[in-house]
Amino acid sequence: MIEEISLNRFRDLFKEYNRENQFSFEGLEVLYNYLEDLENFEVDIIGLCCDFCEYNNIEDFFKDYYESLEDRKNEFIEDNDLKNEFKEEIEEYKEKKDFDEWFKFYYEEDFFKEIEEEIENKTLLLKIGNDLNEGFIVKCY
Numbered sequence: 001m002i003e004e005i006s007l008n009r010f011r012d013l014f015k016e017y018n019r020e021n022q023f024s025f026e027g028l029e030v031l032y033n034y035l036e037d038l039e040n041f042e043v044d045i046i047g048l049c050c051d052f053c054e055y056n057n058i059e060d061f062f063k064d065y066y067e068s069l070e071d072r073k074n075e076f077i078e079d080n081d082l083k084n085e086f087k088e089e090i091e092e093y094k095e096k097k098d099f100d101e102w103f104k105f106y107y108e109e110d111f112f113k114e115i116e117e118e119i120e121n122k123t124l125l126l127k128i129g130n131d132l133n134e135g136f137i138v139k140c141y
Contacts, residue, residue, distance in 0.1 A: 005043065007032050017045040027054040027137055030126045053140050057133040058115060073103055076111050 005013070010032045014020050023031060031052060035041045055061040062069045103111070112132055119125045119138060128135035 010043070013043060013045050019045055019049050022049045023052075023054045023137070024128070024135065026128050027135065030128050031137055034124075034126055051139055052137050054128075054135065054137045056135050058112065061119075061132075061136075061138070072115070073111065076107070076114065077103075080107075080110075 007029060011020075011025075011028050014022060014028065031048070035043075053064070055064075059069050062072065066072050116125065116132060123141045124139040126137040128137070
């Protein structure tokens with residue numbers, strides 16, 4: 001027997017399995033909408049909790065999958081040959097401890113696009129908002 005469930009019922013199932021904190025309110029809606037598009041998906045709450053992870057922002061994701069966000073930013077600078085082009089400027093900002101501001105102003109958008117592409121190439125990415133820092137869900141890998 002196949003039962004179609006509503007978004008509210010989907011959320012309730014997570015509560016029934018004591019998994020109500022596994023995903024945010026918005027995250028459950030994004031996950032539900034994704035699953036709803038699949039044909040004949042069987043709801044397995046524990047399986048979903050094992051297969052999908054929600055992150056509040058890109059920094060939380062980096063803690064699980066990369067060395068650090070700072071290391072990845074430095075890698076981005078090297079890969080795009082920015083170190084040679086802006087060597088003096090980078091050093092000046094690092095001395096003033098304004099490197100994050102400099103990076104954010106000039107390159108953060110490109111950096112996040114690159115990270116988003118990397119994630120999408122490795123696994124399923126379900127964004128909660130328009131930006132990865134608004135939260136997202138990935139199929140764990």
